[in-house]
Amino acid sequence: MKIKVLLEIAKGIKTLEKVVAGKATYAIAKNKRTIKGLVEPILETIKAMQEKYAERDADGKTIMEGHGIKMKDLAGFEKEYKEFIEKEEEIKIHYIKEEDLPKDLSVEQADAILYFVK
Numbered sequence: 001m002k003i004k005v006l007l008e009i010a011k012g013i014k015t016l017e018k019v020v021a022g023k024a025t026y027a028i029a030k031n032k033r034t035i036k037g038l039v040e041p042i043l044e045t046i047k048a049m050q051e052k053y054a055e056r057d058a059d060g061k062t063i064m065e066g067h068g069i070k071m072k073d074l075a076g077f078e079k080e081y082k083e084f085i086e087k088e089e090e091i092k093i094h095y096i097k098e099e100d101l102p103k104d105l106s107v108e109q110a111d112a113i114l115y116f117v118k
Contacts, residue, residue, distance in 0.1 A: 003042055004085035005115070010039040012112025023100035024113075030094040031116050038089055045084065053077035 013032050054062045055072040063070040071077050095118040105113075 015109050024096045027094040027096045
């Protein structure tokens, strides 16, 4: 699975915190744990990329701009980031049968677990 997809799932899976999904609960919890274990080092790599391309002040501290980091080489960062998120990451998914899904999922919740449904 591509890293960019894992990041999307990790973001969406947070919306499932309060879902009582019957038979699907176990699979959702298992996948959530698996994805969290994969995403943490991915986020560390992205943070290292940001630090690599960050503009720094005279004291060597990262300069913030708006809600993000000011980049000294934005094109270089974007190129490296895009290449990184296109990489494949091995993941073992615990699949859910469609009929085991709760009927009251929001669109956002359904989108988060779409990759888990067989």
